[in-house]
Amino acid sequence: MTTDRRGAREPILQVKGLVKHFPLTRGVLFRKQVGAVRAVDGVDFDLYPGETLGVVGESGCGKSTVARVLMNLEPPTSGRVLYKGEDITRLSGPALKAVRRNIQMVFQDPYTSLNPRMTVGDIVGEPFDIHPEVAPRGDRRRRVRELLDVVGLNPEYVNRYPHQFSGGQRQRIGIARGLALNPEIIICDEPVSALDVSVQAQVVNLMERLQREFGLAYVFIAHDLSIVRHICDRVAVMYLGRIVETGGDAQIYEHPTHPYTQALLSAVPVPDPDARGGRDRILLTGDVPSPAAVPSGCRFRTRCWKAEPRCEERMPELAVPRAFRDSGTPAEHPSACHFAQERVRVLPGEEPVN
Template sequence: MSEPREHGATAASSLSTSSPSTPGTPAPAGPARAGARGAMGESLLEVRGLQKHFPLTQGIVFKRTIGHVRAVDGVDLTLRRGETVGLVGESGCGKSTVSKLIVALERPTAGSILYKGKDVARMGGRALKAYRREVQIIFQDPYASLNPRMTVGDIVAEGWAVHDDVAPRKGRLKRTQELLDRVGLNPDYVNRYPHQFSGGQRQRIGIARALALQPEVIVCDEPVSALDVSVQAQVVNLLEDLQDEFGLSYLFIAHDLSVVRHISDRVAVMYLGSIVEEGTDEQVYASPSHPYTQALLSSVPLHEPHLRGQKDRILLQGDVPSPADPPSGCRFRTRCWKAQDVCAQEAPALVDRGQGHPSACHFAEARMVVPVDVE
């Protein structure tokens, strides 16, 4: 059987110019526009001192804890209304664990997650149910995140069975079709199964499912890492269009720095469970001040051949330390070319040391790694 073609936009450029519903037709089932939600820039989500430690146990019958994996160890983040915050870092640094903590799939070991001033960790019952409606997630793997035994229509509408006040039973099929159409899929695909779609189409189904409950915040946990480059551009442009239309706030988690730069207003760089640098996309990419951020940018391939010789090449020595036994002081010191005795004795605070944005390095120094005219 031939693979179903995507309905509507099939190129990145066409996605970025999608228009809202025409007059006289029902609006897609999605969040209210930003104007109805409140003023832009209002703080929605505040993460303070967030920690998540997983116990290491030994024994089969009588298990005892012999240590902890410090997956997340002191993360501070703020997400404002209508803003996109990019969270970047190499595999194993704790990005996905942060996403699970924020959507209440995991309970934090310490710290707080404040949503509109209320601590998520202390929520239960109706409060937690209401929070999970407001904060949705798009998972990394579009193949594993969809139930293969459910049709696309049932997958998108599943949340309405729990939050039945969002969509009345009558008319749910029509609202499901509107959501599929809004994310660039044929509305007639509601009775198809996930295996009948490509990877990019499955990720669009995941986006439609996240939009169904009319959230204010969407956590995007590496939503394009499993897709090829051309489909990545389409999905990113779709996310930007939906943000403009519905006033969404995104926490966009990825390890592809070029994608994060394209979509993010602010960027936080994570290493071994902690934030090591934070700033606007221009500050982090044009003048990174932490050695780890500089090394990450150095690894980004440049598509323009005439610019490749202008990029600084930074090669890190050694392997990433185990989160079960992180180094004392600065966690990056075992791979850092600037490391001195103070780095092993004192953990650097995430503060501005004269570079214009916070950096957790005793010897922070702004350095242009890639040419500034490269997008």
């Protein structure tokens, strides 16, 4: 499925060499830069129309900063974000406005991302004030009701306020607003992590349905590996500002070759008590280093059980490891490790299906 999609079409969004550093300064009168938080430090990926790309990683890995740069909410330190071949980080004025119409965002926290003093109708209809060409004035009310209906909310609720809704319903309001301008891409930053389990499934299903109906491409940023597996066609694993491994969902989940991905997957508790102890658990020691003091060479080496002097000296590139090049196996996907190795049985449970 993934290969068909990729072969057939041009990517809709290309991220090339994206870097975002936040300067650390000292001094009040004479501010001088004493360092930088290297939140994103060289990220490349492509997004194809209609697909879902998952970006996973732990807190501080830079995944949310990537989202903010993609939305042009932050200018990158360097690198390019190409929407249909055009670098959006250099746009301004009407050209930027036109691009933004097509790239929308859904935020994590449905409690703070909706203005409490606006009615649902105003929240969902607000994008039309900025882009009046999408819906003529007289038609807005109808459009808003339609949007509420699409996301499974009662259209009669247009005059209610956000506090009158539950978390799941608020997230639906956020999604309705994201859909208002018929975008092609939606950047979702932890869209379901604030929701209860039983409501999470409803919102995930809604997002999948909308993708089918409107041909949306999602960049799905999350720390929950199970949800990412469920919803994504392709996955990029981030660690300290860089992508360490990327591939199709089965490639990453069933044939990971980067030690960090392997450790991450093995740490996820699986809801099956029979699998207890039956899996190959990798317990990492220590914490993620601060992005203001990134280790030399491979960033993961300080926690990696395979680290050798070479890892300190040379930063591994994100490429298909030599051992798997042209192997035709699922392990043939980019992995930024000098000692990339396949590890089967990272996950418990049944044998991998195909």
